[in-house]
Amino acid sequence: MRNRDEAVQSTGGATLAFVNATIGYDRHPALHHVTASFPAGSMTAVVGPNGAGKSTLLKAAIGHIRPIEGSIGVEGCRRSDIAYLPQLAEIDRNFPLPVFDFVAMGLWQRRGAFGGFRRADDEDVARALAGVGLIGFEQRLLDTLSGGQLQRVLFARLTLQDAPLILLDEPFTAVDDRTTDELVNVVANWNAEGRTVIAVLHDLDLVRRRFPRTLLIARQLIAEGDTETVLTSDNLAAARHYIEAWDEAAPYCEVEPTP
Amino acid sequence: MTAADLLSVFSDFAFMRRALAGCLVLSVAAAPVGVFLMLRRLSLTGDAMAHAILPGVAAGYLLAGLNLWAMTAGGLAAGLAIALLASTVTRLTPLREDASLATLYLVSLALGVILISARGSAVDVMHLLFGSVLAIDDTALTFIGIVASITVVAFTILWRPLVLECVDPGFLKAVGGRGAIIHVAFMLVMVLNLIAGFQALGTLLSVGLMMLPAASARFWTRSLGAMTAVAMALAALSSVIGLIASFVANLPSGPAIIVTAGMLYACSIVFGPTGGLIARFRPARHRTG
Numbered sequence: 001m002r003n004r005d006e007a008v009q010s011t012g013g014a015t016l017a018f019v020n021a022t023i024g025y026d027r028h029p030a031l032h033h034v035t036a037s038f039p040a041g042s043m044t045a046v047v048g049p050n051g052a053g054k055s056t057l058l059k060a061a062i063g064h065i066r067p068i069e070g071s072i073g074v075e076g077c078r079r080s081d082i083a084y085l086p087q088l089a090e091i092d093r094n095f096p097l098p099v100f101d102f103v104a105m106g107l108w109q110r111r112g113a114f115g116g117f118r119r120a121d122d123e124d125v126a127r128a129l130a131g132v133g134l135i136g137f138e139q140r141l142l143d144t145l146s147g148g149q150l151q152r153v154l155f156a157r158l159t160l161q162d163a164p165l166i167l168l169d170e171p172f173t174a175v176d177d178r179t180t181d182e183l184v185n186v187v188a189n190w191n192a193e194g195r196t197v198i199a200v201l202h203d204l205d206l207v208r209r210r211f212p213r214t215l216l217i218a219r220q221l222i223a224e225g226d227t228e229t230v231l232t233s234d235n236l237a238a239a240r241h242y243i244e245a246w247d248e249a250a251p252y253c254e255v256e257p258t259p
Numbered sequence: 260m261t262a263a264d265l266l267s268v269f270s271d272f273a274f275m276r277r278a279l280a281g282c283l284v285l286s287v288a289a290a291p292v293g294v295f296l297m298l299r300r301l302s303l304t305g306d307a308m309a310h311a312i313l314p315g316v317a318a319g320y321l322l323a324g325l326n327l328w329a330m331t332a333g334g335l336a337a338g339l340a341i342a343l344l345a346s347t348v349t350r351l352t353p354l355r356e357d358a359s360l361a362t363l364y365l366v367s368l369a370l371g372v373i374l375i376s377a378r379g380s381a382v383d384v385m386h387l388l389f390g391s392v393l394a395i396d397d398t399a400l401t402f403i404g405i406v407a408s409i410t411v412v413a414f415t416i417l418w419r420p421l422v423l424e425c426v427d428p429g430f431l432k433a434v435g436g437r438g439a440i441i442h443v444a445f446m447l448v449m450v451l452n453l454i455a456g457f458q459a460l461g462t463l464l465s466v467g468l469m470m471l472p473a474a475s476a477r478f479w480t481r482s483l484g485a486m487t488a489v490a491m492a493l494a495a496l497s498s499v500i501g502l503i504a505s506f507v508a509n510l511p512s513g514p515a516i517i518v519t520a521g522m523l524y525a526c527s528i529v530f531g532p533t534g535g536l537i538a539r540f541r542p543a544r545h546r547t548g
Binding site for chain 2: 062064079080082083084086089090091092094095096097101102105108109113114141142157161
């Protein structure tokens, strides 16, 4: 009962807002003067060509990269409460850790480094595993899992994090259709519980079918809003025009911040 | 000679009892360090650090002779200096951590040998490099006990974050865990254990009591907790057999213990049920037949 109460409390959904944010590496912007907002309880796909700054957007949101200019605000939760699934998770799969223990790490915010695991925690872990269709995998070691199964394990851990804001970086790459469908349902459930979800995606069909909002970027913001109004052929053509390589001789940006 | 005769070396000689007590306590402390070094793929880092503490130990020896506390302080200072210097070089230059650590520990080892030979004799060099059971006096035993206690407490506190830092460092960072502090704390515990081990095993071989039992334990179980327990048991067994062999055959104690651990390692490779050679090739024979 207590756990359900906790869950209801924290699923208010958090707001993420980029205000004129320029984020980059070595002074070259990967994202140039981007202003965009993700309202509480929204479900947004981030779309754009390779090198458009999609991953950078998420990394900046959790504070791994500081913006060169502008600001990034999170309202409704602390930065460390954001659940983030990186594109290339640096997971050491040879470490002898059972799936159950790995997924239980999702309770870090609740139990920390030393807190003991209670009965309710064990049940939560079991429920999270059941939610991604991995009943019976509790004692399997990580190195015996397939790519799709590992992705399900990561989603189970995300579920346990009980985060008001969930960021997913290309979560369905190298995952088959059936697994993708089931995991998108998991994502939709998170959103139905009131959580804000932002996912970097490549599959435009999937975005059109399942994501109400879309943000189209190509180093700068191309369009933002309802998916149908954003994914037009004009906007997609504009995104395709963007040049990926850095210009080493590019002049310094003199744009005044818009008030 | 019967087993009772062999074990009587411990009941007959006080210095052998002290050496045994020291090595057994050391086994308990060093085993978990070795298991995590292995799982973090830092096995050679332990080796490098063992070399790196030598000039510190030598400096302590030059200033105060065979004084445990002086040599310990020197070793600790040298170990930490090398660890910090290596990670600084890694952060500020394109050199990777393994390369910067290798260069530093080689220079460090060379400096250490020069320092010792400047004042002492070849016997002293051998003693510091390879240890001697006779060196384990009551002060050394106390020190080993203190280090083991610190190690056990440190692992109690660090266990969960350390596992998380090994398996998924990105996640630990995202949930606000301080991976760098955990790494430094772990390195500190490792250096302490190396120094605790050098009286009996010598600076060069004290890492052996960490790594060999840990690597052997990998062949007996897949569970992390059991792996640590098996490593402790193997380290203790190596200590008992190694000390007896060193007494009976008049061998230096450090190499005797490490060679014993090496034999147990060879047995583990062959007979170990999880990844051992026999377990690996037996099912293949069934399939072709």
